Amino acid sequence: MTVNDVENYIRDVQRFSTKNTPEHTRExxxxxxxxxxxxxxxxxxxxxxxxxxxxxxxxxxxxxxxxTGLFISPHLVSILERIxxxxxxxxxxxxxxxxxxxxxxxxxxxxxxxxxxxxxxxxFAMGMVVFAKEKVDIAVLETGLGGRLDATNIVKKPIVTVIxxxxxxxxxxxxxxxxxxxxxxxGIIKEGVPIVxxxxxKEVSDVIFAKALEKKxxxxxxxxxxxxxxxxxxxxxxxKFDLNNHSEPVELPFYGEYQAENGAIAMQxxxxxxxxxxxxxxxxxxxxxxxxxxxxxxxxxxxxxxDGAHNPDGIRVLVDSxxxxxxxxxxxxxxxxxxxxxxxxxxxxxxxxxxxxxIITEIDGYRKLEAESIAxxxxxxxxxxxxxxxxxxxxxxxxxxxxxxxxxCTGSLYLVGNVLAIEEKRN
Numbered sequence: 001m002t003v004n005d006v007e008n009y010i011r012d013v014q015r016f017s018t019k020n021t022p023e024h025t026r027e028x029x030x031x032x033x034x035x036x037x038x039x040x041x042x043x044x045x046x047x048x049x050x051x052x053x054x055x056x057x058x059x060x061x062x063x064x065x066x067x068t069g070l071f072i073s074p075h076l077v078s079i080l081e082r083i084x085x086x087x088x089x090x091x092x093x094x095x096x097x098x099x100x101x102x103x104x105x106x107x108x109x110x111x112x113x114x115x116x117x118x119x120x121x122x123x124f125a126m127g128m129v130v131f132a133k134e135k136v137d138i139a140v141l142e143t144g145l146g147g148r149l150d151a152t153n154i155v156k157k158p159i160v161t162v163i164x165x166x167x168x169x170x171x172x173x174x175x176x177x178x179x180x181x182x183x184x185x186x187g188i189i190k191e192g193v194p195i196v197x198x199x200x201x202k203e204v205s206d207v208i209f210a211k212a213l214e215k216k217x218x219x220x221x222x223x224x225x226x227x228x229x230x231x232x233x234x235x236x237x238x239x240k241f242d243l244n245n246h247s248e249p250v251e252l253p254f255y256g257e258y259q260a261e262n263g264a265i266a267m268q269x270x271x272x273x274x275x276x277x278x279x280x281x282x283x284x285x286x287x288x289x290x291x292x293x294x295x296x297x298x299x300x301x302x303x304x305x306x307d308g309a310h311n312p313d314g315i316r317v318l319v320d321s322x323x324x325x326x327x328x329x330x331x332x333x334x335x336x337x338x339x340x341x342x343x344x345x346x347x348x349x350x351x352x353x354x355x356x357x358x359i360i361t362e363i364d365g366y367r368k369l370e371a372e373s374i375a376x377x378x379x380x381x382x383x384x385x386x387x388x389x390x391x392x393x394x395x396x397x398x399x400x401x402x403x404x405x406x407x408x409c410t411g412s413l414y415l416v417g418n419v420l421a422i423e424e425k426r427n
Contacts, residue, residue, distance in 0.1 A: 046164025060287030148187020
């Protein structure tokens, strides 16, 4: 069986499976021997920035010599990206072996009349099987959709939990207010386990503080006023976050200034890991500097940047980053998926950046949003719009239109992944 065979099977599951209860996930993992209980875990939730924080923590732990597992979603180019060890994608051999073990359990559950595990449950189970077999020293887990009912939340007692920036997203599942969504994300807080969180929004913070108090969980809020963004080093984001007198500047290999906020949250979590003996202060600084996290204000060509901003809050910080880079003659390459707040996101883009051209395309799949529907939201600048349904042709048009200026590719991590796949194929 190949990786493609495994991926085709898992993707096909989306046609007939529905969200299962945490009890179902627990039973699924129990039949696999509870691999998630065989290593310490850092558990990270949030709307924006959680993947970046996971990547920074993984990099610091790897620098400290710890065999580190990293479970993330979604992937950009290869499904193997979802399960990493020491910053490297899981090998094809290990991936398919893990699937074989997981598939046997799935077949047994289905034969007994139990619901079929979902796409995300299967990948989570495979990740835990891989980490247990590879005997990782520690694993960093990113939640999927939410927190309280997320498959990853069956982990009983992480070392640290983290909640990054929260915004209105997936309101049909998580609730229609920030407080309701925060309540779902705060579901990862465990009895007595330290919680680090983004505290810039009081409505969100109040919910997390209350949950931490209920769970007797030591809480470590990170406020924007504690973060000082400094002049760039090597074009990269540099910031100071005064933490236990460790106030030396931190360099992150990113172009987006919003990463300073994520970096501060990751630093606070890493400090707790240092206190627990997993790494040193030097590992934090050096590990963060070496972080690899594609698709977040990533430069893929001269004056061509990709960013996976996919909701209004993400778009806001993208706009700030483009302004900070002092980009000239900016062209936009854009698409979103249908359940996102694309009208609001587009409004923020247009009010923040004066685009010379806008190339709109579509992302294939069941979440596809028609290019014409997107274009309607660009009505005020319709004379600058080019619609191209074929993704690769659209990207080539965007490159041509942006020649001599700056190209910003954004709106979805799927768009970012497609751009990376094209660049990889051509280089």
